[in-house]
Amino acid sequence: MTIRIAFKLFASLSDYLPDGHRGNRLELEVDEGTTVAEMIRRYNVPERSAHLVLVNGHFVPPSERARKRLAEGDELAIWPPIAGG
Amino acid sequence: MGWNRKVLRVNLTAGTCTEEALNMQWADEYLGSRGLATKYLVSEIDPRVDPLSPDNKMIMATGPLTGTMASTGGRYTVVTKGPLTGAIACSNSGGFFGAEMKFAGWDMVIFEGKSAKPVWLYIENDKAELRDASGLWGRSCWETEEKIKEQLQDPLVRISSIGVSGENQVLYSCIVNDLHRAAGRSGVGAVMGSKNLKAVAIRGTKGVSGIKDFGAFLKATNDAKKVLADNAVTGQGLPKYGTQVLMNVINEIGALPTRNHRDVQFEDASKISAEAMHEKRASDGKTHLVTNAACFGCTIACGRISEIDKTHFTVKNSPKYWGASGGLEYEAAWALGAANGVGDLEALQYANLICNEQGMDPISFGATVGAAMELYELGILTDEKIGMAAPFGSAEALAKMVEMTALGEGFGKELGLGSKRLCEKYGRPELSMSVKGQEFPAYDSRGIQGMGLAYATSNRGACHLRGYTVASEVLGIPVKTDPLTTEGKPELVKAFQDATAVFDSAGICVFTSFAWTLADVQPQVAAACEGDWSMEKLNEVGERIWNMERMFNNAAGFTAKDDNLPPRLTQEPAKTGPAKGLVNGLAKMLPEYYQVRGWTPGGEPTAETRARLGL
Numbered sequence: 001m002t003i004r005i006a007f008k009l010f011a012s013l014s015d016y017l018p019d020g021h022r023g024n025r026l027e028l029e030v031d032e033g034t035t036v037a038e039m040i041r042r043y044n045v046p047e048r049s050a051h052l053v054l055v056n057g058h059f060v061p062p063s064e065r066a067r068k069r070l071a072e073g074d075e076l077a078i079w080p081p082i083a084g085g
Numbered sequence: 086m087g088w089n090r091k092v093l094r095v096n097l098t099a100g101t102c103t104e105e106a107l108n109m110q111w112a113d114e115y116l117g118s119r120g121l122a123t124k125y126l127v128s129e130i131d132p133r134v135d136p137l138s139p140d141n142k143m144i145m146a147t148g149p150l151t152g153t154m155a156s157t158g159g160r161y162t163v164v165t166k167g168p169l170t171g172a173i174a175c176s177n178s179g180g181f182f183g184a185e186m187k188f189a190g191w192d193m194v195i196f197e198g199k200s201a202k203p204v205w206l207y208i209e210n211d212k213a214e215l216r217d218a219s220g221l222w223g224r225s226c227w228e229t230e231e232k233i234k235e236q237l238q239d240p241l242v243r244i245s246s247i248g249v250s251g252e253n254q255v256l257y258s259c260i261v262n263d264l265h266r267a268a269g270r271s272g273v274g275a276v277m278g279s280k281n282l283k284a285v286a287i288r289g290t291k292g293v294s295g296i297k298d299f300g301a302f303l304k305a306t307n308d309a310k311k312v313l314a315d316n317a318v319t320g321q322g323l324p325k326y327g328t329q330v331l332m333n334v335i336n337e338i339g340a341l342p343t344r345n346h347r348d349v350q351f352e353d354a355s356k357i358s359a360e361a362m363h364e365k366r367a368s369d370g371k372t373h374l375v376t377n378a379a380c381f382g383c384t385i386a387c388g389r390i391s392e393i394d395k396t397h398f399t400v401k402n403s404p405k406y407w408g409a410s411g412g413l414e415y416e417a418a419w420a421l422g423a424a425n426g427v428g429d430l431e432a433l434q435y436a437n438l439i440c441n442e443q444g445m446d447p448i449s450f451g452a453t454v455g456a457a458m459e460l461y462e463l464g465i466l467t468d469e470k471i472g473m474a475a476p477f478g479s480a481e482a483l484a485k486m487v488e489m490t491a492l493g494e495g496f497g498k499e500l501g502l503g504s505k506r507l508c509e510k511y512g513r514p515e516l517s518m519s520v521k522g523q524e525f526p527a528y529d530s531r532g533i534q535g536m537g538l539a540y541a542t543s544n545r546g547a548c549h550l551r552g553y554t555v556a557s558e559v560l561g562i563p564v565k566t567d568p569l570t571t572e573g574k575p576e577l578v579k580a581f582q583d584a585t586a587v588f589d590s591a592g593i594c595v596f597t598s599f600a601w602t603l604a605d606v607q608p609q610v611a612a613a614c615e616g617d618w619s620m621e622k623l624n625e626v627g628e629r630i631w632n633m634e635r636m637f638n639n640a641a642g643f644t645a646k647d648d649n650l651p652p653r654l655t656q657e658p659a660k661t662g663p664a665k666g667l668v669n670g671l672a673k674m675l676p677e678y679y680q681v682r683g684w685t686p687g688g689e690p691t692a693e694t695r696a697r698l699g700l
Contacts, residue, residue: 010333010360011326023355024333051317052560057338057663059565077337081317083560083599084328084415085549 001032005070007039008077016045030070037066039076052079087149087296087614088112089192092125093213095206097280098139098198102206102213107192113616114699116623118148119175120590120630122164122193126173127633129197132640136168136272137254137279139199145186145245145285146194148592149614152187152293152381153302156310157594159184159381167271168279169256169449169503170522170546172638176259176273177550177589178245179380179388180266182287185243189289200281205233205246208287218283222252225442226261233286246284247274248443253493254278255501257449257524265411265441266380271523271545274444302612309597309605310384316600318562323387323596324377328415329359331527332423338559338568339662340532341419342525344426344477345455346518346651349529349659353428357418361430362389368396373430375409385596389413391434399435399484412437416549419527420451425458425483432480436487443491449503452524454486456504456516465511471496515652521546521643530650530669531659533558535566535574537669538678541648542578544634550595552581562599569663571670575678583627590630629698632682632690636700645688648675 008025009017017026030039040050053060054077060068070076092105108125115121122144134140143165150158161183167174186194189210203218221229229246245262251274258274259267268274296302313319322330335341336354343351355361362374371392379386392409393400400406412418413434421433440447460466461475468474472495475482489497499507504524508517518525523546530537535554543551554577558568566573584603588595591610603623611618654669679686683694690700 008337011322011330014360024360025355049317052334054337059567061565075337077333079330079334080322081560082322082326082330082334083318083556083562083596084323084331085553085596 002029003032003070003072004029005073006075007043008075009045010077010079011082012080013045013049013078016043018043034070035066036060036068036070036076039070040065040078045078049080050078051081054078087610088117089187089190091191093191093194093208095194095196095213095215096198097196097200097204097215097282100200100215102215114626115630116148116587116590116610116626117192118146118151118160118162118590118592119164119177120586120626122146122162123173123175123630123634123637125193125195126164126166127637130166132166132637133642134166136166136171136276139280141166141276143196143273143276143280144193147183147187147192148590150609151592152184153296153306153613154382155306155593155609156313156382156384157380157597158592159383160589160592160594161186162589163260163268163273165273165276166641167273167545168254168275169272171641172521172546172643173544173634174271174273174276175545175634176268176270178260178262178266178268179383179594180263181381182243182245182262183592184381185287185289187289187293188291189287190291194285196280196282199279203281203283205284205286206282207237208285208289210289210291221283223249225249226444227264227442229284230264233284237286239288242286242288244284244286246444247277248491249493250443250445250491250501251275251278253501255445255490255493256503257446258444259446261441261444267441267444267446269446270448270548296613297615298612302609305608305612309601309609312605313384313597313600319385319597319600323385323599326359327377327387327389329362329389329413329418331415332358332418333360334559335528338532339659339664340529340568341423342518342527342529343423345424345459345516346525346529346653347459348661349532349664350661351423351426351428354423356428357422357430357433362391362413366394368394373434380594383594385594387596393434393438394431397431397435398481399432406435406438410438411441416527417447417451420448421483424451424455426477427480427483428478429480432484436483439487439491445491448526449524450487450490450500452518453500453504453507454483456508456518457486457500458482459516460508460511460513463513465513518651518653519547520650521647523547528555529659530654531667532662532664533568534571534670534674535568535577537650537654537671538574538578538674539581541650541671541675542678544631544638551585552578553585553595554578554581556581556599563602569667571673575674575681578678579681582631583624586627586630587623590626625698629700632694632698632700636690639689645686648688
């Protein structure tokens with residue numbers, strides 16, 4: 001079984017997006033049960049650069065990323081350490 | 086010693102410039118810049134004074150680290166009673182003007198009274214004189230800077246000036262220095278205009294002397310610069326993407342105020358983001374962003390320098406806007422864009438250029454346009470009244486309105502009063518997205534709860550730079566907290582407010598706080614300034630400054646009921662995103678905040694708090 005999710009990488013992480021993305025967003029089919037940590041590894045996003053990890057806008061702390069399973073329609077968005085004002 | 090120990094007092098009524106010794110006891114209690122200038126102001130004016138009357142004063146002040154080799158040590162502050170709010174106004178700017186004031190040998194300049202005719206102040210080291218500005222009145226900030234440099238035959242003179250909007254006393258006009266840096270908020274430019282003061286030009290060649298322990302200062306500033314360089318935010322993120330990198334983040338978490346806070350997510354956020362500024366345009370194959378830029382002494386360099394699309398409808402017939410210039414920063418891009426539902430990056434940059442050219446705060450201007458567009462969509466404002474159709478999302482209306490407001494034409498005169506007065510005039514005061522009359526910046530407090538409290542209690546009206554809990558609630562700096570809860574936020578807000586007062590008063594940029602804590606600032610201040618500058622003392626100074634500002638506002642007539650948010654944020658739940666269904670929990674946070682602050686339930690510092698802080 002596969003599910004459809006949106007994978008979004010921003011700022012300097014956009015270089016890690018595979019071909020086919022529109023802007024910073026790519027829709028993907030992944031196996032059911034895929035975790036946030038697996039997505040980070042699969043697309044070679046350096047772990048220390050995966051600073052702000054959001055699923056549907058909610059922060060997923062580092063300690064929960066290996067357990068957090070993605071669901072159909074989820075939006076996974078990742079930023080390196082950034083700030084503004 | 087950090088300070089030059091010298092104040093210039095300019096009496097515009099009498100036309101005199103007088104040197105005074107800096108009050109060193111106050112310097113020991115309030116550090117410099119924001120804190121010290123506010124101490125002078127509150128000691129010299131009646132809190133109930135009309136901000137635009139000659140009895141109000143305006144102070145331009147540096148901090149002890151301004152002009153030194155401390156990273157970001159280029160900041161200066163303009164302190165006055167603000168016309169937009171009637172509260173304390175304290176606007177901070179980078180660029181090179183502040184450092185030049187220090188090099189000329191002054192810590193601050195106090196302006197009082199009102200000149201009978203337009204003047205500008207020229208400072209060349211110890212010499213200060215008022216000069217006739219009749220040839221400058223009616224000119225933009227950009228023209229003023231060029232004319233003064235030409236007149237002095239000195240390309241290195243540093244200038245702060247007001248544009249036509251400051252002359253017209255647009256209530257959110259700012260004071261622009263170095264073409265695109267500004268003391269931006271609360272209408273400090275209108276106060277300058279009310280005094281018939283067009284510009285201040287400074288040439289200082291003395292450098293900075295009198296650092297208390299130069300060896301220790303060299304080590305402290307180098308150590309602190311290494312912290313900035315090694316930090317992923319200040320060393321990499323901000324220089325490459327600027328503050329604008331927040332556009333997609335804040336949209337994703339559902340806290341991007343959109344269409345006058347009707348919505349919390351903007352469908353075109355990605356089109357006006359930092360990432361978009363790096364993309365090549367279809368029209369000319371160039372990126373919007375040209376380079377980043379740094380203010381005096383800054384090792385972060387977050388500033389954006391962009392080139393507008395020459396074929397865009399806003400500038401195709403105006404070559405003067407075609408060159409590289411400042412912007413877009415996050416706040417301006419949000420206020421001119423998402424706040425009005427406008428997703429046209431080039432139109433936002435055009436509006437931003439006009440704000441820089443004529444000296445207007447793009448946050449308050451943009452948010453006022455948002456209020457006008459809502460009044461238009463409700464049928465309260467008409468095509469006839471505004472002079473055009475002005476629905477949400479209209480780049481054409483935004484471009485026209487910025488021109489009208491900057492030059493004081495037609496409906497622009499009403500826009501120049503800010504959203505509070507505009508919405509009151511048309512019978513819908515609740516549609517002004519403001520606190521104490523000042524418009525919100527770019528964070529919706531339904532999605533970032535702590536910011537609701539930070540806005541409600543900010544001493545200069547709604548503002549993100551008095552207590553930026555976004556750092557913790559969203560970005561995880563220094564630790565991540567949950568943006569959707571109110572728990573722990575009163576303590577968090579107080580901690581940010583007090584620490585920020587120290588950064589501001591030292592003369593450094595608050596953006597260093599993405600990497601530095603007060604523990605990084607303390608060795609720099611302690612090595613530069615005579616006296617004991619321990620961590621305990623810095624914490625106390627920050628709290629003292631906050632309470633002093635509060636007491637001024639209380640004396641000016643503000644009470645606990647003014648620590649409030651518009652009903653849209655406390656009664657209308659967010660429609661989408663993580664905060665869907667939530668309103669801001671201000672009512673829960675505010676009493677606890679007063680308690681944490683040592684204030685009465687009516688929002689006034691208790692006698693015990695005042696005694697503890699020496700107020």
